[in-house]
Amino acid sequence: MKAKVLLLIILAFFLSSSLTTPTYFSELGKFVILVHDVSPAYISQIERLASIINEYGLQEKTYLFVIPNHGGGMPIEKDKRFMDLLENLSSWGYHIELHGYTHVGREFKCSREEALSKIELGIKIVKAEYFIPPRYAISAGAREVVLANNLTVIERFYLYSPEGMVYPILNREYTWRISKILYTYQFSRAASAYKNTKGTFFLSLHPTVVDNPEGVKFLHEFFKIVREDLG
Known part of the structure; x- marks a missing residue:
């Protein structure tokens, strides 16, 4: 049983490792x-x-990917508390970006026409520079539409620029349903990847990370490493 667990850990590490050198973005x-x-x-x-992010002074390093109409029944422009929060976060240095439109299913695994409709609705509400497709699922045609609207597309392994460039990236999420059993392994992976990469390190998070004590512990310990490194 222990051998099987060890094999799964080694396999997960291999699959999560990029076979190309991650890009460093000076900006x-x-x-x-x-x-x-x-x-x-x-x-x-x-x-x-x-x-938590404020505690470590990482506001300007944080990009918030907003769903303009979550589930098709939660238009953000009608929620004053939420819009006030975005305005405050923006004033503190956070970047407000776009994350699909409704986030229902694999919504950008769609035709160019459907993608254009959703992007036009989205950018009327969120003035963004970057776009992450929900679940990282996006068709080639939809990606072309997003790029044509001057949005940089961030996917799991690559970043696509409106200028037509494709860059390999190191984009990882270590805190999704993190448990006590896997905490040491996940944190060690994250710390090692951050220390050893020569490219820009993208740390993906979901808001519910703060509902998990192990997730909160990870944030404090990892952000401390980052803060000390960045000075």
């Missing part, structure tokens, strides 16, 4: 936080997550 620097699923559904979690 982003060594470290970036990508917060997915920013919507009124998680407003209390976003507030708590922001307080």
Whole structure:
């Protein structure tokens, strides 16, 4: 049984390792936080997550990927508390970006026409520079539409620029349903990857990380390493 667990860990590490050298983006620097699923559904979690990020002075390193109409029934422009929160976070240095439109299913695994409709709705509400497709699922045609609207597309392994360039990236999420059993392994992986990469390190998070004690522990310990490294 122990041998099987060890094999699974080794396999997971291999599959999560990029076979290409991650790109360093001078405009982003060594470290970036990508917060997915920013919507009124998680407003209390976003507030708590922001307080941790603020504690380590990482506001300007944080990109909040907003869902303009979560589930098709949560238009952010009609939620004053949420819009006020975004305005405050922006004034503190956070970047407000776009994460699909409704986040229902694999919504950008779609036709060019459907993608254009959703992007036009999204950019009317969120003035963004970056776009992450929900679940990282996007068709080639939809990607072309997003890029044509001058949005940089961040996917799991690559970043696509409106200028037509494709860059390999190191983009990882270590805190999704993190448990006590796997905490040491996940934290060690993250710390090692951050220390050893020569490219920009993208740390993906979801707001619900703050609902998990192990997730909160990870944030404090990892952000401390980053803060000491960045000075």
